[in-house]
Amino acid sequence: MTNWKVTLNIAKTHLLTKIKQTATAALGVTFGIGAYITLVCFMTGLNKMLDDLILNQTPHIHIYNEIEPSKEQPIEQYEAFKNSFNIIHSVKPKLIQKKIHNALPIIHYLNKDTNVRGALPQIKTQIFYIAGSIELGGNLNGINVLDETRLFNFKDYIVQGSPEMLYNNDNGILLGAGIAKKMSLSVGDRVQVSTIKGDIFPLKIIGLYQSGIADIDAIQSFANLKTVQRILGEPENYITDINVKLYDIDKAETLSKNIEQQFQLKAIDIKTANAQFETGSSIRNLITYAVSITLLIVAGFGIYNILNMLIYEKMNDIAILKATGFSGKDVQHIFMSQAMIIGLVGGVLGLLIGLILVNIIDNIPFNTEALPTIKTFPVNLKPVFFLIGFVFAMLSTFLAGYLPAKKAKKIDPVKIIRGQ
Numbered sequence: 001m002t003n004w005k006v007t008l009n010i011a012k013t014h015l016l017t018k019i020k021q022t023a024t025a026a027l028g029v030t031f032g033i034g035a036y037i038t039l040v041c042f043m044t045g046l047n048k049m050l051d052d053l054i055l056n057q058t059p060h061i062h063i064y065n066e067i068e069p070s071k072e073q074p075i076e077q078y079e080a081f082k083n084s085f086n087i088i089h090s091v092k093p094k095l096i097q098k099k100i101h102n103a104l105p106i107i108h109y110l111n112k113d114t115n116v117r118g119a120l121p122q123i124k125t126q127i128f129y130i131a132g133s134i135e136l137g138g139n140l141n142g143i144n145v146l147d148e149t150r151l152f153n154f155k156d157y158i159v160q161g162s163p164e165m166l167y168n169n170d171n172g173i174l175l176g177a178g179i180a181k182k183m184s185l186s187v188g189d190r191v192q193v194s195t196i197k198g199d200i201f202p203l204k205i206i207g208l209y210q211s212g213i214a215d216i217d218a219i220q221s222f223a224n225l226k227t228v229q230r231i232l233g234e235p236e237n238y239i240t241d242i243n244v245k246l247y248d249i250d251k252a253e254t255l256s257k258n259i260e261q262q263f264q265l266k267a268i269d270i271k272t273a274n275a276q277f278e279t280g281s282s283i284r285n286l287i288t289y290a291v292s293i294t295l296l297i298v299a300g301f302g303i304y305n306i307l308n309m310l311i312y313e314k315m316n317d318i319a320i321l322k323a324t325g326f327s328g329k330d331v332q333h334i335f336m337s338q339a340m341i342i343g344l345v346g347g348v349l350g351l352l353i354g355l356i357l358v359n360i361i362d363n364i365p366f367n368t369e370a371l372p373t374i375k376t377f378p379v380n381l382k383p384v385f386f387l388i389g390f391v392f393a394m395l396s397t398f399l400a401g402y403l404p405a406k407k408a409k410k411i412d413p414v415k416i417i418r419g420q
Contacts, residue, residue: 007330011337022342025306029346029397030353032299033389036292037354042361043288045380050284053212056153058270059243060252063259065100066266103239106263110244115251118151120144122241123228129221130192130200131183138179138219140193142228145174151245160187161207170227172206178218180208193231201231296392304400332406339401340394347393351386 015022100106103121110119123142128135148154149163159177166172173193175185185191187205194200203223210217223231229238246252252269259267326334362379 004333007333008337011334011341015338015341021306021309025342026346026349028299028302028306029343029393030349032295032302033347033350033393034353034357036295036299036392037351037385037389038357038361039295040288040292040385041354041358041379041381042377043291044285044382044385045378047284047288048380049374049378052153055270055274056156057211058274059152060246060249060270061244061256061259062268062273063100063106063242063244063263063265064240065098098240099234099238100240100242100265103242104237107239107242110242110259113255115246115248115255117245117247118147119242119244120147120151121225121239122243123225123232123234123238124240125228125232126196127231128194129179129183130194131185131189134183135194136179136182136219138176138221140173140228140231141220141222142225143222144225145222152243157209157211159208159210165206166222166224169204169206170224171203172223172227173203174207174209174222175205176217176220177208177210178214179221180205182218195231199231199233203227296396300392300396300400304403308400308403336398336401339397342401343394343397346397347390350393351389354386354389 107119107121110116121144125140125142127138127140129138143154145154145163145166155163158174161174166174173191175191180186183191185205187207189205190202191205192200192202209220209222211220226236229236232238244255246255249270253271256267256269256272259265358379358381361377364377366374366377
């Protein structure tokens with residue numbers, strides 16, 4: 001039976017007498033794990049930032065009335081042509097209203113669903129922005145700004161002003177940063193908006209909105225729901241869109257189909273609306289994890305080579321141990337203990353170095369006009385990454401130490417001593 005106290009004492013002595021080789025082996029683990037932690041935290045943080053840029057602004061389910069041709073044409077209902085092959089030219093879209101019929105009861109119904117985190121009304125309308133002789137076409141969105149902030153992180157995209165300022169101002173507008181730049185407008189100025197019917201309304205700019213997507217920022221602005229209803233001359237139940245946020249994004253596709261069937265409305269889930277983005281995100285994550293795993297494997301081979309050389313240098317010690325009564329299994333345990341000690345020390349140091357480097361990256365300034373709310377490089381300090389790093393350090397040193405230790409177990413001490 002192995003005496004672990006003696007085994008660990010001999011392993012410690014071996015490691016300390018060859019401190020340079022021990023340090024080299026430990027540093028191989030340290031830098032391998034440190035590089036893994038730094039890379040995976042930075043790359044996943046960057047991916048998360050890019051995902052959030054799109055997904056935070058996109059509802060999990062978008063409900064609206066879509067303008068499209070009628071699925072059933074009048075000729076199909078005419079008995080005389082029922083069994084005929086009918087060809088219809090120049091089919092026009094059917095006459096439908098942009099507003100959602102019974103929108104408020106639908107929102108109330110959705111908010112009672114246990115899968116729904118929140119269902120919010122919106123009004124989307126085309127307008128013209130007028131400042132002096134300048135007239136630009138764009139979109140005005142009527143929203144409940146405090147709810148949008150709660151569910152869709154709307155505050156992160158307000159570069160000047162605040163959601164509360166818009167909420168408290170019935171004649172306020174949150175102007176797109178691109179529009180403000182084109183029209184030389186700033187917070188506190190007034191801008192006139194004109195509806196398609198030609199009605200003109202003056203609104204005070206209480207803040208600037210910047211999503212990071214230039215094409216959106218050049219046309220889109222926001223106002224309170226009631227303000228837009230008043231501009232359009234519509235009643236309080238006038239709603240054109242409903243944005244739904246779920247607790248579980250994976251349920252969006254199923255729920256959207258149920259909504260379409262139940263309410264006869266168009267309901268687009270987030271994965272359908274952002275199919276190309278989802279593909280790009282998956283590929284970025286795949287590359288991140290592939291490079292991370294490669295780093296760990298390379299580090300593992302380095303550890304194996306160092307431990308293998310360490311055992312060859314300890315041939316005389318192995319022979320003496322066996323000659324003094326230590327069994328092959330005892331010798332194997334001694335060298336396995338050395339490998340695990342190196343893995344433990346190197347792994348802990350690697351996690352510390354990785355944490356230090358990640359914190360340095362997290363404090364490096366990152367300023368870009370496209371992402372005004374991002375001030376430093378993004379990192380993702382998930383505890384699971386540190387757990388994976390430490391487990392791999394121990395596992396790789398175990399495997400790297402096992403094969404050389406198995407060789408040490410089979411060494412014949414007589415041959416070693418004769419060779420001397």
